[in-house]
Amino acid sequence: MFEIINLIYRYFSDTLFHETVMRAKVIGMKKMWSYNNPVRILFGNDGFASIASLIDGRTYALVTYPDAPFQTLTEYLTEAAGKPLIVVNDIAPNPDCMLLSEQSARFNSVTSRPEVIVALGGGSVIDSAKVFAAAAGDFGKVLRHLETGSGGSGLSAIPIIAVPTTAGTGSEVTSWATVWDEQRGLKFSLVRDNLYPEIAVIDPTLMLGKPYGLTLATGLDALSHSIESIWNINANPVSARHAVAAASTILADLPKLLRDLGNLDLRNRIAEASLNAGLAFSNTKTAIAHNLSYPITLGWGVQHGIACSFALPTVLRSVIGVGGFRETALKQIFGEDLGHGADNLTDFLASLGVGHRFADHSIPDAACIKIIDEAFNGERGKNFIGSKESFLKAATQSGVFNCNLNN
Ligand SMILES: [Fe+2]
Numbered sequence: 001m002f003e004i005i006n007l008i009y010r011y012f013s014d015t016l017f018h019e020t021v022m023r024a025k026v027i028g029m030k031k032m033w034s035y036n037n038p039v040r041i042l043f044g045n046d047g048f049a050s051i052a053s054l055i056d057g058r059t060y061a062l063v064t065y066p067d068a069p070f071q072t073l074t075e076y077l078t079e080a081a082g083k084p085l086i087v088v089n090d091i092a093p094n095p096d097c098m099l100l101s102e103q104s105a106r107f108n109s110v111t112s113r114p115e116v117i118v119a120l121g122g123g124s125v126i127d128s129a130k131v132f133a134a135a136a137g138d139f140g141k142v143l144r145h146l147e148t149g150s151g152g153s154g155l156s157a158i159p160i161i162a163v164p165t166t167a168g169t170g171s172e173v174t175s176w177a178t179v180w181d182e183q184r185g186l187k188f189s190l191v192r193d194n195l196y197p198e199i200a201v202i203d204p205t206l207m208l209g210k211p212y213g214l215t216l217a218t219g220l221d222a223l224s225h226s227i228e229s230i231w232n233i234n235a236n237p238v239s240a241r242h243a244v245a246a247a248s249t250i251l252a253d254l255p256k257l258l259r260d261l262g263n264l265d266l267r268n269r270i271a272e273a274s275l276n277a278g279l280a281f282s283n284t285k286t287a288i289a290h291n292l293s294y295p296i297t298l299g300w301g302v303q304h305g306i307a308c309s310f311a312l313p314t315v316l317r318s319v320i321g322v323g324g325f326r327e328t329a330l331k332q333i334f335g336e337d338l339g340h341g342a343d344n345l346t347d348f349l350a351s352l353g354v355g356h357r358f359a360d361h362s363i364p365d366a367a368c369i370k371i372i373d374e375a376f377n378g379e380r381g382k383n384f385i386g387s388k389e390s391f392l393k394a395a396t397q398s399g400v401f402n403c404n405l406n407n
Contacts, residue, residue, distance in 0.1 A: 039173045045204060091103075117129045159198040161199050167219065215254075231316075235385075246275075247333045288376065289315050295375075296363060299367075
């Protein structure tokens with residue numbers, strides 16, 4: 001008797017469950033989402049002093065810049081943690097295949113592979129360190145993977161301690177690196193789950209003394225990372241919360257910091273905002289504003305942080321009415337009237353000397369359509385929840401460039 005009752009109960013329970021699932025599918029209830037970031041984060045003004053204990057007796061490679069402040073930091077680290085097995089200190093902006101190949105080969109000059117890489121610098125340093133970690137002396141296998149998409153499982157993975165000295169890259173909490181090929185006019189993205197740094201050490205004192213232009217460009221890069229993670233097909237409620245916190249702080253505090261570059265409290269706030277932006281886009285990647293930026297950086301030499309942020313007001317106008325948690329997040333940042341918010345964002349950028357028109361960055365109208373077409377067809381463009389038509393409409397209405405929509 002008990003078994004029969006149990007069977008009847010299970011039948012109705014299963015039927016109810018099945019019907020509930022089907023109903024959820026029919027009425028389009030929220031699909032399942034997940035958020036993951038495995039990077040341990042140490043944040044604070046004493047962060048740099050802890051690196052030796054984080055190395056913890058392991059052999060290490062140091063990747064950094066050649067400039068005087070980095071030489072001083074290198075000496076300090078060497079005293080505290082012992083001599084690095086390898087030092088790569090000629091990192092250039094926008095890491096390029098040619099230099100990366102030569103730098104990667106230096107890992108063959110030692111008999112044993114370093115057990116950990118310390119990346120001390122901006123986004124270029126941390127991205128380069130990820131390439132070295134994957135290459136382990138053989139950049140050719142990284143390049144083949146970038147060009148063909150195959151061979152990923154054959155790449156290496158040396159743990160990385162990422163110590164950003166600018167607030168903007170987010171690379172300290174992501175699993176990818178941007179690799180440029182200036183000669184061929186290409187930009188690649190090296191993405192591997194095992195390239196998440198082991199630890200991110202964020203010490204805002206290392207950001208003190210960074211000049212106005214670098215502080216501006218990196219701060220705007222972080223702003224772009226945060227907003228791009230919202231108008232993104234991969235957005236989720238957790239990434240959106242990180243993004244709202246990041247963008248709101250940057251809009252409020254970046255202009256104050258640019259007027260007071262030595263203010264450690266403001267450096268802390270922007271560093272934390274940049275970290276939040278990194279945590280947001282670590283799960284979504286970027287979207288259309290970044291895909292617009294790459295040819296502009298390659299072809300016209302516009303700094304990444306400027307190139308990926310000047311179009312943000314136009315993109316914002318084009319997604320008005322998107323609905324759901326994405327629109328809620330955008331309204332938390334820009335206010336209930338997103339059209340007015342786009343005007344304010346335009347004014348915000350203008351007040352920092354960043355025009356919202358292509359022409360403001362010396363890009364001729366004739367080049368715009370090609371840049372836009374390619375951006376929407378690119379990988380990051382496909383992350384964008386909006387449409388090219390809405391973008392073109394918004395761009396034309398706000399005078400971002402002159403184009404004939406019938407073309
Ligand atoms: Fe960026």
